[in-house]
Every structure is written in C-alpha cells, then in structure tokens.
Amino acid sequence: MTTSPYGPHHLPADKAPGGPYAVDVTPERAGWGHSALRVLELPPGGSHTFDTGESEWIVLPLGGACTVAAADDFGHDTFALHGRPDVFSAVTDFAYVPRDARTTVTSTGGGRFALTGARCERRLPARYGPASSVPVELRGSGTCSRQVNNFGAAGVFECDRLIAVEVLTPGGNWSSFPPHKHDEHRPGEESVLEEIYYFEFAAHDGTPGLGYQRVSPSGRGRGTDVLAEVRDGDVVLIPDGWHGPSMAVPGHHMYYLNVMAGPGAERAWLICDHPDHAWIRGTWPEQPVDPRLPLYSAPERSR
Template identity: 85%
Template sequence: MTSTPAAAPGPGGPAAPGPRRLHLPAGRAADGPYAVRVTPESAGWGHSSLRILELAPGGSHTFDTGDSEWIVLPLGGGCEVGCADDFGHGTFALTGRESAFTGVSDFAYVPRDARVTVSSGGGGRFALTGARCTRRLPARHGPAAGVPVELRGSGSCSRQVNNFAAAGVFGCDRLIAVEVLTPGGNWSSFPPHKHDEDRPGEESVLEEIYYFEFSGHDGTPGLGYQRVSPSGPGRDTDVLAEVRDGDVVLIPDGWHGPSMAVPGHHMYYLNVMAGPGADRAWLIRDHPDHAWIRGTWPEQPVDPRLPFYRAPEPSR
C-alpha cells in the first residue's frame, strides 16, 4: 500500500498537478538524459533535488546548476567534471568505483550559477545531488580518503554510513547527502525517526530523497521495503513500498523507517536532504514507541559482514 496525498505548493514554487507520488519505481522519474530526475517542483517541495545520469563510454552531458548547489557522485565508473563560473574554470578527475558495494568514491562539488560538464571515457552512472541555496561556494574535489565511514547500530540493525557530505563533514550551503549500506536481512533507518518540525537544538526541517540499489545473486535482482508513516496533524505521508534497483522514495515529512533489506541481497540507498533552516544540521527525533531499541545495541555485536569496505588511506 502506497498512499499519495495531494500535492501542495512548496516554498520554491507550485507543485506538479495531480496526486503527489512518493514512491517512484525505476523509470517513473526518468527525463531526457536522466534515469531519475527529481526537482523541487516535481516533488512538491522547496529545496532537495536528485538526478541519476547514465553515460555511455565516451559520453558527456552539460547542465546549468541554476539556483542550486550540486555534488557529482560516481555510483559506478569514473568521470571528469568541468565547472565554469565566476570563480574561474576547473576540472576534477573522479576515479569513481566499480559500484556502491565495492568502495567509497571521490566526488565533485559544483556551486550554483555555473555551467557543468560531466564526461566519462569508460561510461558509468553518476548521482547529482542538489539543494537550492543562497551562497555560491567554490567548486572543489572531495577525496575518497576524506569520507568518514561509520558503523551504526548493532545486531540486525547494523548498517554502514558513508558520510561524504554530512553536515559538519563537507562544506555546503544547504545540501546534506550520505550513503547507507545495509546487509541482507538487516533493518536500517531504525528506530523510525523524523525531521519535519523546527525544534531548536532537537529537530530540523529537512526534505529527504531515498534512491535505492541492491546487490543481485546469480542474476536475480534484489529488493527491499521502505516504510514512512504519518507523524501528526497536517503531516499525513504514508508509504509502504517494495523497492528495487533505481527506485526513489520522497519523504516530505513523517516517521521514516525501517528500510528493510531482504535476506541474500544487500541494500544501498543514497539520502539527499535540504531544508529551510538557517543552520545546515541533521537533527532527528526517534519514534517514541521504538526509541528504546537504541539501548539494546551495546549488548549486541555489530554484524560481522560490516564494514563492506573502509575509505582508502590518504595519499602522501
């Protein structure tokens, strides 16, 4: 069951007409060169964006950043990112990786009001995570060696978080983005949590996008499940979705979690977050019925399948 409440205008402009689609199966959000294209307008909110760009060997794509800052993150393959803006011209060679299950990737940050070209000699798949912003920061390279790899939870709640653009880790104006890898059979985004109210020092308002990929087995594709439940009056987001490779779930509000990886198939999701707050902060509130689970974690070992990998050592 997936509920699709009616769209409402967001701070960035009017939402797309018709029912608001929160679970976007692979292909539903495709647009032109993008396998996924989620904009503030299509999502019915004001800040967060995601594009998944697939390039054939030797392919390239140019786009204008407009009023948003972006991070180009290789999901599979490597690329060059060229950026031209008032700060000058710069090109960043991204080594990338075979897949999100094989290693941390380097990435490139590009500011608003710039023209960007992504090109790949070997081809690949690249995530463009974006957020509307006001400050224009310099374009720069984020090395894989600088990505903190965190093991979160324990037992069947064990997961790995690659905090490549977490608040306090990499400098952006509004954008927060991380990767989460969950071993098959485990639950992540648990206990369910939310960030849809402004509670200074306790909770921040953030729109969130989940983009999913899975490890296959003998040619069988993986799958998982994503739950989002209403968090209060006026916040009626209600989703229970079977998710597969390339699916997207939009979370304008509500308790989100768990994200469940079926046994035998590891789950990857990319989280993109941004909001209207003056501070770029990820402040969450746990669901009161399930917050107690955190107290059990010290009694259990972390899943021995983790970490899938560590960040590489810095080059000398």
Template identity: 75%
Template sequence: MAAGQAANGPYDVDVDPARAGWEHSSLRVLTLPPHGSHTFPTGDSEWIVLPLSGGCTVRVADLTFALHGRPDVFSQVTDFAYLPRDSRALISSEAGGRFALAGARCERALPARYGPAAGVPVELRGTGSCSRQVNNFASAPAGDGAAPGGFACDRLIAVEVLTPGGNWSSYPPHKHDESRPGEESELEEIYYFEIAAAHGTPGLGYQRVSPSGRGRGTDVLAEVRTGDTVLIPDGWHGPSIAAPGHAMYYLNVMAGPGPERRWLIRDHPDHAWIRDTWPDQPTDPRLPLYTAPAAPPAPTGDAR
C-alpha cells in the same frame, strides 16, 4: 517512484523541487555511454557529482576534476565533486558510467571543490540486525555528535547507507519534518536505492514512511528495487529493510529551510527503546563492507 517513473530527458531519475512538490532537495541520476558527456546549469542549487559506477571528468568554470569513481556502490568509497550555484558544468566519461547529482537550493556560491575518497568518514551505526554502514561524504553535524560533517556545503546534506541482507536500517523510525531548536531540523529527504543481486537474481527491499501528524501525513510501504526512489516530505521514516541475501544501498539527499545546516532527528516514541539494546549486541561481522582508502602520503623533500 519505481525505476523509470522518475526519468526525464537525459536522466534516469530527475527529482527537483517542482516535481516533488517541495522547496529544496533535488536528485538526478545520469547514465553516460562510453565517450559520453552531459552539460547542465546548476541554477539556484549547489550540486555534488557522485559516481555510482565508473569514473568521469567534471569541468566547471576554469576547473577540471578527474573522478576515479568505482565499479559499483557495493565495492568501495568514491571521490566526488562539488559544484556551486550559478555555474555551468560538463560531465564526461571515457568508459561510461552512472552518476548521481545530489542538489539543494542554496543562497551562497561556495567554491567548486574535489572530495577525495580518502576523506570520506565511514561510520558503523547500530548493532545486531540493526547494523549498517554510513559513508558520510557530505553529512552535517548531528544532535548526538555522530556524523560531524567535514565537507562544507551551504544547504545540502547527503550520505550513503549500506545495509547487509536481512538487516533493518533507518531504525528506529525517526522524523525531521518540523523545526525544534536543538532537537529537530526541518528537512526534505530523498532515498535512492540500489539492491545487490545474488545467485543471478535481482534483489529487493522495503521502505516504510508513516504519518507524524505534520504536513501531508505521508503513509507509504514501498517495495524497492535498483533505481527506485522514495520521497519523504514529512513523517516517520524507517525501517529500510534489506531482503536476506541481498545487500541494500541507498543515497540520502536532504535540505531544508533552517538557518543552520544540521541533521537533528526525533525517534519514534514507540520504538526508541531499541537503541538501549545495541550496547549488548555485536556489530554485524559483515560490516564494514569496505573502508575509505588511505590518504596518499604527504610530499617530502625539497618543495621549491
């Protein structure tokens, strides 16, 4: 969906299961002006409030979380807040900003919590022109041992991916549209894009989704710009291609019906060999674009 096509009411992007034609994953992007606020019910879903630019205060039940946020997605890791289902949340911002709400239908009402930026694992994947950075703020255990997933959610899986200009990510193409115990988990996925401008020129990129023989047979080659969204109910997805000179950011939001919250993928058999070349190449020296901040020191002295 091009920027604007997924807008609805107060949201720049509003993708829910009914609108997407699936069952589990949701994404909203909310822009607040200075001194702006927005209240919404969480309903049958858990949500993470993730600042894209600016900071905010999140209130849910009798808890208040002050999110420091960041200037933009290309500058630093951000803190975030987790909201349980069957709640009512208020987001307010003194200076204004843009905030992603990543959601998933769930069964359990887990406690509302604050996620510090210092606790976000920053991972480098691939090498050479396949190098990219992944901010695993709400990742889930993966079959290859990567992305261990330390932040507890019931169903929601969400990560940020940063790809330097000219590189390919989400490569080799992979899929997760059927349940194969220990091999593949069934997950609906949303890609939300932002592309860095350069020399005063807006950037662009490309996203490929090809049929896997399952489900709808999704077949997409999309030019993507800041604010665009690609829905992936099934199929091989990748590459995500960053145009030279323009770094690409995307937020991945996933959820599915499986009894276990896992991120298990199968590589496309025609392209899986590319992984074997990675040990012979260096990681792109432009990465990481940034790392998570150091954790604050533990308190010392008399704690009474």
C-alpha cells in the same frame, strides 16, 4: 497507507526519468522547496552539460569514472573522479559544483553518476572530495547494523544547504530504525529536512534484489504514509513523517543514497526518534555489530 504501485511518494525506476536523466527529482516534481536528485547514465565517451542554476550539486559516481568541469564568472575548475566499479565495492571520490555555474560531466569508459542537489543562497567554491576523506561509520548493532558513508554530511563537507550520505545494509538487516523524523523546527533538537531515498541492491546469482521502505504519518505536514517494495533505481520521497524501517531482504545487500535539504538557517541533521521504538538504541551496546560490516573502508590518505 500508500502501497506500491505507486503513490506520489514512491517513484519506481521506470517512473522516475526526465530528459537526459534516468532519475530526475526536482523540487517542483517533489512538491517542496529544496532537495533534488538526478542520475546520469553516460555511454563510453559520453558527455553531458547542465546549468546548476540556483542549486549546489555534488557529482557522485555510482559506477564508473568521470571528469567534472565547472565554469562561471569566477573561473573554471576541472576534477578527475576515479569513481568505483559499483556502490557495493568501494568508497568514491566526488566533486562539488556551486550554484550559477555551467557544469560538464564526461566519462571515457561510461558509467552512472548521481547528482545530489539543493537550492541554496551562498555560492561556495567548486571543490574535489577525495575518497580517503569520507568518514565510514558503523551504525547500530545486531540486525540493525548498517554502514554509513558520510561524504556530504553536515560537519564533514561544507555545503550551503545540501546534506547527502550513503547507507549500506547487509541482507536481512533493518536500516532507518528506530523510525525517526525531521519535519518540525525545534532548536537544538530537530531540523526541517526534505529527504530523498534512492535505492540499489546487490544481485545474487543473477537474481535482482529488493527491499521495503516504510514512512508513517507524524501528525505534521502532508501525513505521508508509504509502504513500498523498492528495487534498483527506485526513489522514495519523504517530505515529512516517521521514516523507517528500510528493510533489506535476506541474501541481497541494500544501498540507498539520502539527499536532504531544508529551509533552516543551520545546516544540521537533527532527528526525533519514534517514541514507541526509541528504546531499541539502548540495546545496541549489548550486541555485536554485524560481522559482514564494513563492506569496505575508505582508502588511506596518501602521505
């Protein structure tokens, strides 16, 4: 078992930076083929330009507002993102930028912005995703209750390979439970997806939060085995294995951003529950959803 600190699959916040990014997880750094995550911190009036290369990206405000401009041989698009104060207060709007484009993120007031990416083949058009279009799902019940903001889920927003969602877990609850995996190709049942978890926690009276992440070997791939204490800005890489639970300590809500992509022709999140724990899903109808959820809902669509 790999325990923190720090094993190759747990990147604490101070171990994850690269270049201009507070977090920089490339396929090369992760040792896989597709999924990527960057976290960009901009001061008031700050701006950053990057080439999307062979990857598609979603620019997602974690805190603050920004303008996203994407230019390529097909034209130029600019999107004003209203953003949000922080991940625990609101659903955010976002922007999709295609591969082979030069992209600039500018923030008048400053902020933190996640760039969720995946290597891809198709070039799709740049697009704006309004907060009102994000499905907010309440998953599980009892102490397994959590909120999922499905902004970049398969079947919700079109990408070539990228799948990305946000999960909010009230303090004391367990997410990613029952443990599940997606590390083998079984048509209609399971898809191969590399996954990144990026964490933030709600503080209490100035005290930072924390949580725990478990990944156990599934008998396939690298035999990934992690038990990590995770804090603000930490990243856990999951190339294979049963992942879960993700545990929020009492008193501190937990947020994680999931970024997934894989080699399959079908962009789909198909998972297999751990056989020892799959039964827990059958208990959910007997229990109420945690009354603290939803922490917030998506705004209504303008008419």
